[in-house]
Amino acid sequence: MTQRCAFVAIVGRPNVGKSTLLNRILGQKISITSRKPQTTRYQILGIDTVDETQLIFVDTPGWQRRPRFEINRLMNRQVRQALFDVDCAVQVIDARGWHADDDLVYTMLKQAQVPALLAMNKHDLVKSKSDLLPQIAALSNSTPFEAFVPVCAKNGKGVEDLRRVIVEIAPNREHVFPASQLTDRSERFMAGEIIREKSMRYLGDELPYRTTVIIDEFRDVDEITHIHATVWVDRDSQKSIVIGKNGALLKRISTDARCELERLLGKRVYLKIWVKTKRGWIDNPEALQLIGLTD
Numbered sequence: 001m002t003q004r005c006a007f008v009a010i011v012g013r014p015n016v017g018k019s020t021l022l023n024r025i026l027g028q029k030i031s032i033t034s035r036k037p038q039t040t041r042y043q044i045l046g047i048d049t050v051d052e053t054q055l056i057f058v059d060t061p062g063w064q065r066r067p068r069f070e071i072n073r074l075m076n077r078q079v080r081q082a083l084f085d086v087d088c089a090v091q092v093i094d095a096r097g098w099h100a101d102d103d104l105v106y107t108m109l110k111q112a113q114v115p116a117l118l119a120m121n122k123h124d125l126v127k128s129k130s131d132l133l134p135q136i137a138a139l140s141n142s143t144p145f146e147a148f149v150p151v152c153a154k155n156g157k158g159v160e161d162l163r164r165v166i167v168e169i170a171p172n173r174e175h176v177f178p179a180s181q182l183t184d185r186s187e188r189f190m191a192g193e194i195i196r197e198k199s200m201r202y203l204g205d206e207l208p209y210r211t212t213v214i215i216d217e218f219r220d221v222d223e224i225t226h227i228h229a230t231v232w233v234d235r236d237s238q239k240s241i242v243i244g245k246n247g248a249l250l251k252r253i254s255t256d257a258r259c260e261l262e263r264l265l266g267k268r269v270y271l272k273i274w275v276k277t278k279r280g281w282i283d284n285p286e287a288l289q290l291i292g293l294t295d
């Protein structure tokens with residue numbers, strides 16, 4: 001049988017559920033999530049292979065209208081880059097209403113000239129499902145998407161409908177990855193992201209954006225994976241917040257991260273985390289290059 005393969009960019013403003021949608025499509029978590037915007041910082045490929053069709057999804061950071069720091073500019077650049085090397089794009093919005101920042105994302109889609117679908121996520125939060133119909137009608141008049149698909153990434157409703165539409169667009173092409181592969185990212189990379197995710201869930205609204213994670217060591221010894229990680233903060237005053245009273249918060253972050261890493265790796269994990277001040281890292285190109293963000 002003829003194989004089909006498509007690269008599909010998932011784009012949208014921050015916190016509309018792009019990574020949750022990708023994880024739901026794959027049936028496995030490969031992209032970290034949180035309720036805080038700008039959780040995703042990197043392009044991550046999610047590979048969905050079913051029979052003769054392979055869909056390669058490109059999860060992207062949320063598009064930011066006014067990037068404050070170098071890290072934000074580089075995140076926006078990843079979104080632009082993703083759109084020029086794909087067969088189609090899925091713009092994710094909050095089904096409760098079109099936002100001004102959704103216009104910015106849609107403008108990029110038009111400039112990239114790729115077939116685009118609109119995934120109207122969180123439709124379970126719309127008070128009346130009949131409210132979606134006039135919204136879809138209005139959007140279809142102003143934004144010529146190939147299809148409008150209401151979805152709920154959290155519980156999976158509508159996600160298979162979205163996948164079927166994408167499959168119809170997929171060109172005849174040999175598969176790029178083995179059928180068993182789910183992502184292009186290494187276990188070492190995933191470890192850093194899982195630690196960062198747990199940090200984001202326990203820290204306040206502003207501090208998570210001032211932290212990142214460096215994996216200093218990742219090695220297997222006697223069937224135990226040893227992981228040493230450093231959490232960078234922007235200021236000395238932030239170290240005590242991350243560590244917590246008598247180290248309680250850092251211990252909670254470490255425990256949660258270790259448990260998830262053991263499920264991911266299928267083996268015991270020894271995890272040690274340090275906290276270090278790296279002043280101005282979010283606006284320093286050399287520091288950002290160390291964490292994999294570069295032009």
